[in-house]
Amino acid sequence: MNVTYLPRIVDPLIAELMAEVPAVSLVGPRASGKTTTAMRHAASVVHLDRPGEATAFRTDPDAALRGLAEPVLLDEWQEAPEVLGAVKRNVDLDPNPGRYILTGSVRAELEAHTWPGTGRVIHVRMTGLTARERFGDAAGEPFIDRLARPGPVELRLPDQCPDTRDYVDMALSGTFPEPALRLSVRGRRRWFDSYVQQLLTRDIAAVEPRRDPERLRRFFEALALNTAGVVDNTTLYRAAGINSRTADAYERLLSNMFVLDIVPAWFSNRLKRLAQGPKRYLVDAALAGAVVGADTESALRDPDLLGRLIDTFVAEQLRAELPVSDHRPRLHHLRQEGGRREIDILVELAGHRVIGIEVKASTGPNRDSGRHLAWLRDELGDRFIRGLVLHTGRQVYDLGDRITAAPICTIWS
Structure with a gap:
């Protein structure tokens, strides 16, 4: 079913940040529309909840990221948490703005002893539809x-x-x-x-x-x-x-x-x-x-x-x-x-x-x-x-x- 996208309150903020910082992470309740919104700001999309795509990013995330049109949306990134380290390394080497958007569960952040995105990935909190x-x-x-x-x-x-x-x-x-x-x-x-x-x-x-x-x-x-x-x-x-x-x-x-x-x-x-x-x-x-x-x-x-x-x-x-x-x-x-x-x-x-x-x-x-x-x-x-x-x-x-x-x-x- 073709459903018209409803602009979200955070859309201008995401666009503003993507013009200034290398990586943005959308956080909020599950099913609140994070992926749909993130796709509006991405040039390429990686669905890491799909086994075929996740396998490549678990095996060699740096190689898997190479060559993708940016901004890259890494959706459900917690399914291949190795990708976050690759994002960190790529951002350290090239801090140009608008490279990555992350969406997914907070599970991996809560499980991790350290969050490698600190200082590199800006969190944007997204609520449900108002x-x-x-x-x-x-x-x-x-x-x-x-x-x-x-x-x-x-x-x-x-x-x-x-x-x-x-x-x-x-x-x-x-x-x-x-x-x-x-x-x-x-x-x-x-x-x-x-x-x-x-x-x-x-x-x-x-x-x-x-x-x-x-x-x-x-x-x-x-x-x-x-x-x-x-x-x-x-x-x-x-x-x-x-x-x-x-x-x-x-x-x-x-x-x-x-x-x-x-x-x-x-x-x-x-x-x-x-x-x-x-x-x-x-x-x-x-x-x-x-x-x-x-x-x-x-x-x-x-x-x-x-x-x-x-x-x-x-x-x-x-x-x-x-x-x-x-x-x-x-x-x-x-x-x-x-x-x-x-x-x-x-x-x-x-x-x-x-x-x-x-x-x-x-x-x-x-x-x-x-x-x-x-x-x-x-x-x-x-x-x-x-x-x-x-x-x-x-x-x-x-x-x-x-x-x-x-x-x-x-x-x-």
């Missing part, structure tokens, strides 16, 4: 950069603004291109079931063969139930029936496989009694929905699940922009001990400036919905650039000085 890539302008100015401008910011709306049901449908369709673009609701359900099964029994087993897949599955389910939550570690351990040491190991594995995003708590000496626990997101709201057995109707009837899915969906959109923003943003969350005040997403920019974002699965947040942002603004003064209450309604309106309520779709409009 709403901006599907419905907006992937090459446009990042939403975070628009918010970081001094003075008023125009928050645009699409011709047809989604409602709450539409947002849930988008969240549960996922960011993985195959199910999001090509499969029915039933087909997506089976796809995600298979993805989780292979992740926990095959992909992670290749890195940590001694891990118990059943206990790992219970831990993954606990994370799905608590996605977008600041949950006590003990709660997760007990839900999965494992101890803290095992849970820490599982968490590192899932993070290294790019399916779990651990958002750290934000800290400032100017604010008191800030909680230090992280906020955990599965990287795809549809992944969380599939694990807990949610569909659109059940999510709309369950306020807690609805809030978690919408928060996770918004985080997906922002996470994809981080590599391309001019402001070197980092995502945090903020929560005072006891939950007295909390902010869902805090974007810290260069120079310690911050943007606060609250996510509401409601259509008409009022001034009270932005009270925690107002508190942060008053505490930080000029360091507070802007506060945003993102909601599922269809109106943009002010909630106070530097605080605005806006539909979620302004992210990609």
